[in-house]
Amino acid sequence: MSHFVFTGGGTAGHVVPALPVMAVLRRNGHRVTFIGSNSGYEARLVSAAADRFIGVPAGKLRRYWSWQNLRDVLFVLAGIVASLWHLGRLRPQAVFSKGGFVSLPVVLAAWCWRVPVIVHESDTSPGLANRLAYPFTRTLCVNFPIAAEQLGFRGPVVHVGTPLRDALLHGDAVRGRTRLDLSAERPLVLVTGGSLGADRLNEVVLTAAPELTQRVFLVHICGPGKCPPVTEWPVGYEAFEFLTEDWGDVLAAADLVVSRAGANTLFELLALRKPHILVPLSAAVSRGDQIENARYSEAQGYSRLLDDDSLNSGVLIETIDGELATLDDRRRAMQAFTVPPATELIVELLLEAAGEAVAGPGTRPKQTKDKP
Numbered sequence: 001m002s003h004f005v006f007t008g009g010g011t012a013g014h015v016v017p018a019l020p021v022m023a024v025l026r027r028n029g030h031r032v033t034f035i036g037s038n039s040g041y042e043a044r045l046v047s048a049a050a051d052r053f054i055g056v057p058a059g060k061l062r063r064y065w066s067w068q069n070l071r072d073v074l075f076v077l078a079g080i081v082a083s084l085w086h087l088g089r090l091r092p093q094a095v096f097s098k099g100g101f102v103s104l105p106v107v108l109a110a111w112c113w114r115v116p117v118i119v120h121e122s123d124t125s126p127g128l129a130n131r132l133a134y135p136f137t138r139t140l141c142v143n144f145p146i147a148a149e150q151l152g153f154r155g156p157v158v159h160v161g162t163p164l165r166d167a168l169l170h171g172d173a174v175r176g177r178t179r180l181d182l183s184a185e186r187p188l189v190l191v192t193g194g195s196l197g198a199d200r201l202n203e204v205v206l207t208a209a210p211e212l213t214q215r216v217f218l219v220h221i222c223g224p225g226k227c228p229p230v231t232e233w234p235v236g237y238e239a240f241e242f243l244t245e246d247w248g249d250v251l252a253a254a255d256l257v258v259s260r261a262g263a264n265t266l267f268e269l270l271a272l273r274k275p276h277i278l279v280p281l282s283a284a285v286s287r288g289d290q291i292e293n294a295r296y297s298e299a300q301g302y303s304r305l306l307d308d309d310s311l312n313s314g315v316l317i318e319t320i321d322g323e324l325a326t327l328d329d330r331r332r333a334m335q336a337f338t339v340p341p342a343t344e345l346i347v348e349l350l351l352e353a354a355g356e357a358v359a360g361p362g363t364r365p366k367q368t369k370d371k372p
Helices: 018-027 041-046 069-088 103-112 128-136 172-179 197-213 247-253 261-273 289-299 313-324 329-333 342-360
Strands: 003-009 031-037 052-056 094-097 117-121 141-144 157-159 188-192 215-220 236-239 256-259 276-278
Touching: 003 018, 003 069, 003 103, 018 031, 018 041, 018 342, 031 041, 031 069, 041 052, 041 094, 052 069, 052 289, 069 103, 094 103, 094 342, 103 117, 103 128, 117 128, 117 342, 141 342, 172 247, 188 197, 188 247, 197 215, 197 313, 256 261, 256 313, 276 313, 313 329
Parallel strands: 003 031, 003 094, 031 052, 094 117, 117 141, 141 157, 188 215, 188 256, 215 236, 256 276
Antiparallel strands: none
16 A cells, blocks of 8 residues: 655644545545644644644744744744655655645655655645645646646646535435424624634624624634624524534525635535625735636636725624625526535545656656546
8 A cells, every 4th residue: 555645834724625536545545644833833733534643843934924934944944844755764655745835845755755646636726835846746626627727737737626525525405404493584794704814804794793783694604713792692692612523414404605716615605506795805815816716716606705905894794794695696607606525536546646656756647637
């Protein structure tokens, strides 16, 4: 059996989509090691999914000037040295990178050891770590078909989508409403802002909640330490810092979702045909990837886009009311969205890469694979 190294981190979006792939490989008898940062963040996410976790130094990659760039260059170099040592000792057959600043040292080390690397890009435009990793990448996997035309990668590009967790695929709406102790008489609106940039969206939702809850159930995922006191909850409103085991059921129960526009979240909503409103992070606090994701999805008729800079409670209420009146139209539009079997495709690519690694170092495919 083969040994695979996975890497990625900085945010959950650079780790969680890899978990289903790791689970399949381990069930089939392969060994899986995850290399992340020394912060412990990735270690907590993959604790039950990998045979082993290894932490290495990691420096954040920024597209703008900051004095911290000087310090982080040293962390990146230290991460490369540590990754070289670990990969030389582990000698895996292939490396899978989900991106994020943690991944680049591992990708560079894999190239030095002639270990084939498969990179997954979630957004319609590449993050800096993945862009820097391109010259050392065997195969690039993309989330959305349009990304294959925009990323500028010269090697094989495979449209795989995003691996979905079993909890999402098998969510049960009845269990979700039972979990929330809700009747079926009113629509359920689920709002989730994620950990990044949640404060602004939370503020607007809380302001709108007293009026919205007159006609909908409002479930609000606020983020750790961000929930309002229970005494401030209007009737028909419920808040959680986060949901884990019940997330798939609550999502299945939702009639409409209000969310940021991270690529993985967007793909999940489209794959589940869940009507939604996207409020992407503004370019002032992000590299603009969420805006690009949301514009792409809105142009296909899949999503309703709200601009974060002009968002207020009145706009949110009006938009929610409008989307609730057209739920069936949104569901029909999303039927056109292609959902590839991401986990199976990535496992296949890793096994192919492992076979080539055994056959001889430096083996590369001759042409782009035509995957669905």
